[in-house]
Amino acid sequence: xxxxxxxxxxxxxxxxxxxxxxxxxxxxxxxxxxxxxxxxxxxxxxxxxxxxxxxxxxxxxxxxxxxxxxxxxxxxxxxxxxxxxxxxxxxxxxxxxxxxxxxxxxxxxxxxxxxxxxxxxxxxxxxxxxxxxxxxxxxxxxxxxxxxxxxxxxxxxxxxxxxxxxxx
Numbered sequence: 662x663x664x665x666x667x668x669x670x671x672x673x674x675x676x677x678x679x680x681x682x683x684x685x686x687x688x689x690x691x692x693x694x695x696x697x698x699x700x701x702x703x704x705x706x707x708x709x710x711x712x713x714x715x716x717x718x719x720x721x722x723x724x725x726x727x728x729x730x731x732x733x734x735x736x737x738x739x740x741x742x743x744x745x746x747x748x749x750x751x752x753x754x755x756x757x758x759x760x761x762x763x764x765x766x767x768x769x770x771x772x773x774x775x776x777x778x779x780x781x782x783x784x785x786x787x788x789x790x791x792x793x794x795x796x797x798x799x800x801x802x803x804x805x806x807x808x809x810x811x812x813x814x815x816x817x818x819x820x821x822x823x824x825x826x827x828x829x
Contacts (some may be wrong), residue, residue, distance in 0.1 A: 670784060671801045672784045675801065681812045685762075770782050770804065
């Protein structure tokens with residue numbers, strides 16, 4: 662089989678300097694802010710209803726007060742469910758982003774490795790099993806350059822050979 666050519670990428674550097682990550686993080690953060698603002702509006706509205714109930718409680722019949730308390734309790738439960746739903750929605754978005762990132766990097770690495778006769782590319786970061794690699798094996802810079810060029814072309818409407826992110 663002969664010699665096996667191995668290289669590594671520093672995944673922390675890829676995540677930090679890949680333009681795709683900057684753009685998608687910004688979109689995710691904007692969505693999180695929007696959802697958070699909506700949640701705060703709903704919470705403030707409920708607080709207003711609770712305050713109004715507390716102000717007017719003395720002028721209500723026991724039946725009216727109990728009915729309103731039950732209604733407010735349901736609204737509070739619904740708000741908590743909504744909050745959980747938003748958290749889950751953001752977690753799903755982040756998971757989707759991570760999968761797309763992985764797919765983009767691996768598609769690019771496949772093309773890059775074939776062009777550069779590399780059989781194995783490993784990930785190097787503080788959590789990986791790679792403790793040391795000579796700098797000659799580090800292909801982070803050219804991979805990052807290629808990923809950013811490919812992403813720039815995508816943003817400019819040019820189709821790239823390793824484009825595996827077709828919309829579903």
